[in-house]
Structures are given as C-alpha cells and as structure tokens.
Amino acid sequence: SSGINAEYGGSQPAPHWIVENAYCMWNFKPEYSIMAVDKDGEIVGVRIAKVVDRRSWYGWLFDGFMPYLVSKVSWMYGEAMDRFVKLNRLCESKVDYDPWPLFDRLNCDRILVSAALSTSKRFLRSGIGTKLVLRSEELAKEKGCKATMLVTTGMYSERLFKKLGYTAEQEVYYSDLKDDNGNVYLNETDVLKKFTKFVKVFNE
Numbered sequence: 001s002s003g004i005n006a007e008y009g010g011s012q013p014a015p016h017w018i019v020e021n022a023y024c025m026w027n028f029k030p031e032y033s034i035m036a037v038d039k040d041g042e043i044v045g046v047r048i049a050k051v052v053d054r055r056s057w058y059g060w061l062f063d064g065f066m067p068y069l070v071s072k073v074s075w076m077y078g079e080a081m082d083r084f085v086k087l088n089r090l091c092e093s094k095v096d097y098d099p100w101p102l103f104d105r106l107n108c109d110r111i112l113v114s115a116a117l118s119t120s121k122r123f124l125r126s127g128i129g130t131k132l133v134l135r136s137e138e139l140a141k142e143k144g145c146k147a148t149m150l151v152t153t154g155m156y157s158e159r160l161f162k163k164l165g166y167t168a169e170q171e172v173y174y175s176d177l178k179d180d181n182g183n184v185y186l187n188e189t190d191v192l193k194k195f196t197k198f199v200k201v202f203n204e
Contacts, residue, residue, distance in 0.1 A: 032112060032143075034136055036128050044123045047132040048116040051145060054103040087177060087185040091151070094172035095197040099149050106201060108146035112136070115150075117157065133164060137202065147201045155191040166198035 036045040091097070099111045114136070119129045140148060150166075152158045162168070173194045174186040186192075 032136060032139055034132060034139070036132060038123075044120040045128040045132050046116070046118050047114065047136050049112055049114045049136055049140075051140060051143060052099045052111050052113050054100070054109050083179070083185065086179065090177055090185075091172065091195050094177070095151060095170040095195055097149075097151055097197055102147065102149065102199065106147050110140075110143065110145045112140035112145045112148040113150070114148065117150075129160060130164065133160070137200075141202050145202065147199060149197070149199050152196045152198060153192065155193070158196055161198050161200075164200070166200040169197050169199055171196040 032049045032051055034047055035043050038044050099113050102111055103109065117129055117132060119126075119132075137148065148166075150161070152161060158168075171194050174188050174192070175184055177185045179185060
C-alpha cells in the first residue's frame with residue numbers, strides 16, 4: 001500500500017490502484033530499493049529508493065512532467081485519488097521536495113532519493129530500519145551518489161534520520177495543508193504532525 005496510507009494505519013482513503021502501481025514503478029528501482037526478511041523468508045522491512053542523475057535528460061523530463069500530468073487527470077479516478085494526488089503535490093511544493101536544485105548546491109551528479117521506509121510491527125525498535133537505511137546508503141555511494149534526500153511524515157522517522165546524520169531543511173505541519181475549501185487533508189496525532197525534508201551529504 002502507499003506510504004501515506006500505511007503511515008496513518010489505513011485511516012486515510014487508499015489511492016487508486018493506478019497510483020499504487022505508478023508509485024512503485026516510479027520509485028522501486030533495482031540496486032537501491034532493498035528489503036529485510038526473517039528466517040522464514042517473510043518480508044519484515046523495506047526501503048524504497050531511486051537514484052536521480054543530473055546527466056539524464058529523460059529523468060529530468062519525467063520527474064517534472066509526470067506529476068503535473070497525474071495532477072491533471074486524477075479527478076477521473078475518484079475523489080480519494082484526487083485528494084491523495086493534490087495532497088502529495090501540495091506537500092512537495094511546501095517542503096521543496098525536488099532533488100534537481102541540489103545538484104549545483106552540493107556540486108554532485110547523483111542523489112539517492114528515498115520514497116519510503118517501513119518495518120513490520122513485529123520488528124519495531126529492532127534496528128531493522130536503521131540497517132536498511134545504512135545499507136541503501138552504502139549501495140548508493142558505490143554507484144557514485146554524493147548525497148541523499150527524503151521526507152519524513154512522523155516523529156519516530158524524524159528521530160531516526162536525525163540520529164543517522166540527516167539535516168532537516170524544511171517542514172510543513174499537517175494543519176497548514178488544506179484543500180480549496182479550507183479543510184485540512186490530514187488530522188494530527190501525538191506522533192504525526194508534520195512533513196520534514198531531510199538531506200544528508202555522504203562522507204568521502
């Protein structure tokens with residue numbers, strides 16, 4: 001399921017299956033997306049990520065055009081999908097979730113962009129999430145990445161990435177994300193209050 005719907009325990013309307021498939025195709029890339037399994041082969045944790053390369057004109061065009069195109073046709077697939085897409089676009093604009101301006105700022109050609117980190121409830125606080133992040137960073141560095149970028153949606157993930165050396169750059173509270181009628185898209189909880197963009201520059 002989608003990162004947002006899973007984060008909220010299913011309390012938000014699930015997006016259309018087309019969005020689910022497009023999300024996975026867009027972000028689930030070989031060599032950078034990894035998973036952890038238990039002794040029985042069951043998946044207990046995943047990290048979904050991709051590498052953005054400034055030398056790829058196709059990547060630049062795709063990253064810029066596809067979100068715009070999806071936002072223009074999302075109403076065709078129902079209210080839940082339309083709200084999900086609009087929320088995603090609004091959040092990305094508020095925290096400037098765009099890796100392309102970082103290339104010049106960080107003087108690099110490749111950046112690892114994380115789309116999701118998820119751990120089975122059976123293995124919470126077991127260290128699996130940390131291991132997945134560190135391993136994906138190692139793979140990214142081997143492929144020439146100099147930095148990584150992501151957005152957290154809750155307090156626990158925010159703590160994890162701060163502990164791993166990520167720097168918070170921008171944030172937006174759920175109460176500031178409203179639709180055209182002034183209604184908030186997401187309800188705050190004790191641990192889910194804001195989206196925060198993090199960036200980490202890898203050590204040489």
